[in-house]
Amino acid sequence: MTDDTLESVLTEQRLFEVPDQFAKQARISGMDQYFEMMKHAVEDYEGFWAEQARAEISWEIPFSEILDESNPPFYKWFSDGRLNVSYNCIDRHIEAGNGQRNAILWEGEPGDQRSLTYNELLDEVARLGNALKAYGVGKGDRVVIYMPMVPEAVAAMQACARIGAIHSVVFGGFSAEALKDRIEDATAKVVISADGGLRSGKTIPLKANVDQALEEGCDSVEHVVVLQRAENAIDWTEGRDVWFRDIMARESGDCPPEPVEAEHPLFILYTSGSTGKPKGVVHSSAGYLLGAAATMKWVFDIRPESDVFWCTADVGWITGHTYIAYGPTAVGATQVMYEGGPMYPEPDRLWAVAERTRTTVFYTAPTAIRALMKQGEEWPAKHDLSALRLLGSVGEPINPEAWMWYYRVIGGERCPIVDTWWQTETGAHMIAPLPGATALKPGSCTHPLPGIMADVVDEAGNSIDRAEDKGGLLIIRRPWPSMLRNVWGNEQRFIKTYWSYFPDQYLYLAGDSASRDADGYFWILGRMDDVINVSGHRMGTMEIESALVSHEKVAEAAVVGRPDEVKGNAIHAFVILKGSRGDQDLDHLRDDLRGHVAEKIGPIAKPDDIRFADGLPKTRSGKIMRRLLRAIASGEEITQDISTLEDESVIRQLQGKD
Ligand code: WTA
Numbered sequence: 001m002t003d004d005t006l007e008s009v010l011t012e013q014r015l016f017e018v019p020d021q022f023a024k025q026a027r028i029s030g031m032d033q034y035f036e037m038m039k040h041a042v043e044d045y046e047g048f049w050a051e052q053a054r055a056e057i058s059w060e061i062p063f064s065e066i067l068d069e070s071n072p073p074f075y076k077w078f079s080d081g082r083l084n085v086s087y088n089c090i091d092r093h094i095e096a097g098n099g100q101r102n103a104i105l106w107e108g109e110p111g112d113q114r115s116l117t118y119n120e121l122l123d124e125v126a127r128l129g130n131a132l133k134a135y136g137v138g139k140g141d142r143v144v145i146y147m148p149m150v151p152e153a154v155a156a157m158q159a160c161a162r163i164g165a166i167h168s169v170v171f172g173g174f175s176a177e178a179l180k181d182r183i184e185d186a187t188a189k190v191v192i193s194a195d196g197g198l199r200s201g202k203t204i205p206l207k208a209n210v211d212q213a214l215e216e217g218c219d220s221v222e223h224v225v226v227l228q229r230a231e232n233a234i235d236w237t238e239g240r241d242v243w244f245r246d247i248m249a250r251e252s253g254d255c256p257p258e259p260v261e262a263e264h265p266l267f268i269l270y271t272s273g274s275t276g277k278p279k280g281v282v283h284s285s286a287g288y289l290l291g292a293a294a295t296m297k298w299v300f301d302i303r304p305e306s307d308v309f310w311c312t313a314d315v316g317w318i319t320g321h322t323y324i325a326y327g328p329t330a331v332g333a334t335q336v337m338y339e340g341g342p343m344y345p346e347p348d349r350l351w352a353v354a355e356r357t358r359t360t361v362f363y364t365a366p367t368a369i370r371a372l373m374k375q376g377e378e379w380p381a382k383h384d385l386s387a388l389r390l391l392g393s394v395g396e397p398i399n400p401e402a403w404m405w406y407y408r409v410i411g412g413e414r415c416p417i418v419d420t421w422w423q424t425e426t427g428a429h430m431i432a433p434l435p436g437a438t439a440l441k442p443g444s445c446t447h448p449l450p451g452i453m454a455d456v457v458d459e460a461g462n463s464i465d466r467a468e469d470k471g472g473l474l475i476i477r478r479p480w481p482s483m484l485r486n487v488w489g490n491e492q493r494f495i496k497t498y499w500s501y502f503p504d505q506y507l508y509l510a511g512d513s514a515s516r517d518a519d520g521y522f523w524i525l526g527r528m529d530d531v532i533n534v535s536g537h538r539m540g541t542m543e544i545e546s547a548l549v550s551h552e553k554v555a556e557a558a559v560v561g562r563p564d565e566v567k568g569n570a571i572h573a574f575v576i577l578k579g580s581r582g583d584q585d586l587d588h589l590r591d592d593l594r595g596h597v598a599e600k601i602g603p604i605a606k607p608d609d610i611r612f613a614d615g616l617p618k619t620r621s622g623k624i625m626r627r628l629l630r631a632i633a634s635g636e637e638i639t640q641d642i643s644t645l646e647d648e649s650v651i652r653q654l655q656g657k658d
Pocket of ligand 1: 420
């Protein structure tokens with residue numbers, strides 16, 4: 001956190017009251033109702049959540065146990081209940097007479113369109129579920145999904161849920177090598193992919209990446225299911241590869257949902273941390289579903305019969321899991337899904353889609369808002385956005401300037417903005433406004449949701465007094481239903497990362513620092529660890545460092561985030577070469593290193609800047625001085641005491657002066 005951030009937080013005075021029109025029809029209208037719910041949760045925590053779980057989930061076998069805290073931090077929720085997530089997301093809406101309602105209004109990047117009703121979604125999911133079973137995938141087996149943003153990706157996730165298989169979606173922007181690591185960690189039996197994905201006029205070679213990953217390992221994989229999407233020439237391995245549409249045509253559309261225990265893992269999603277390889281965050285079936293469904297109602301105020309919801313995230317991230325694949329379907333809503341680049345072919349693409357589909361609730365990331373803001377108001381002005389009634393933001397702090405633009409230009413000063421703080425690990429929104437109740441302050445995610453015991457604490461875990469809040473650690477005091485359950489195959493890492501910071505107390509450590517103002521509003525100040533947020537994507541600096549160091553010419557590397565107007569953070573790398581710098585063509589090497597990182601992780605991890613030096617600034621005890629590197633990367637004046645440095649001339653090199 002910089003002093004500037006804290007300063008702006010503490011001086012933000014603007015308050016946006018709930019518009020009367022909105023409050024009148026909202027599910028939660030007024031702070032009294034919020035306080036009432038919070039009071040219920042404080043007085044009877046388990047009773048509160050049990051009530052929600054009965055209301056939101058259709059159970060095959062009702063639960064009697066609520067929260068099991070006997071073996072912390074391995075908490076269990078509703079553990080003697082049984083359910084099927086895909087039944088909850090599809091069949092029950094059909095049984096209620098809503099099978100003809102559109103589940104997905106899809107638009108491809110080239111402009112092709114497809115809509116699927118809940119009946120049609122069920123047919124796809126059931127056929128695919130049967131196909132997976134025919135390939136020997138059963139309850140608890142893992143399936144990796146590496147697909148573009150097409151309805152079949154949602155169908156694939158739901159098909160796994162239907163048969164009790166555990167999916168692990170890998171973002172299509174990750175490289176063959178990153179894909180391989182994830183397939184191997186999850187020991188997946190089947191990979192579902194496509195011939196290619198379309199993004200900003202380019203074709204992403206998904207199938208070629210799968211081939212490469214499988215060539216180098218991944219022995220657990222028996223079949224690769226390939227959707228034809230990009231009309232892209234691909235290699236074919238007879239016996240292993242099968243066309244998506246071929247198996248769909250031969251399978252039956254009748255696939256009974258398999259009831260599973262509440263705690264049965266629904267999916268694994270890999271996310272970056274401060275150390276080592278990405279970790280597989282494991283989510284449960286019932287608790288996760290509850291978080292997704294409840295927040296669709298509380299935070300997005302969703303009315304399935306009239307709203308058109310659109311979350312612009314990719315299904316490869318948690319936002320696409322909770323607010324595309326599971327949340328909108330859990331409540332039986334209609335949602336928009338768009339395949340391609342937000343500026344393609346022109347900067348009004350999102351607004352054109354919103355106009356055509358009459359989108360009412362729109363959810364995106366600050367980085368997208370800032371990029372669109374740069375293009376000018378004339379682009380949204382070309383479109384009728386009058387159907388919009390609510391806007392959302394996720395993934396990183398939204399700066400007040402972007403907030404105001406979003407509010408004024410996109411929302412026509414009539415739509416509340418819900419700034420939602422949450423994480424891959426939390427499964428669903430944790431701190432966010434209730435749009436019919438909460439007065440908004442630009443840049444603040446406002447208050448914890450009902451039943452979420454979020455707090456800002458000092459190093460000892462004590463709440464920081466609001467009046468003198470200068471920022472502290474963001475934690476959650478009590479286990480909540482949609483929380484992660486484990487790190488796949490690595491219990492120790494689960495305990496160490498999230499539950500070991502405060503000795504003798506199980507407080508969930510979010511990894512963000514936060515502050516609370518005198519009105520009790522939460523302000524997220526940024527990550528406290530070596531994770532950076534690049535265009536709303538969470539990246540581990542260590543991961544990028546290891547990718548750099550795996551290059552034959554690199555001896556050592558340090559990566560830090562540097563503030564960037566559009567991306568939030570840009571990736572700045574300091575590189576020490578083997579041998580002398582003078583002997584190298586540094587411009588050429590820079591390109592080479594960027595390409596190398598793209599190959600190891602994916603294009604999203606490419607450093608924006610690379611500077612070469614003879615050494616890195618280290619303390620006498622040998623620790624890299626990251627704070628100093630951050631200051632250098634952002635061109636700040638060096639105020640730190642560098643007299644302890646082994647070699648002060650290194651600083652000039654890192655600043656690009658020598
Ligand atoms: C950041 C994305 C400020 C935060 C859902 C968190 C935010 C990390 C917000 C999780 C927000 C997310 N305001 N910061 N509204 N939402 N973050 O796992 O640093 O990809 O820890 O989940 O994003 O990123 P993840």
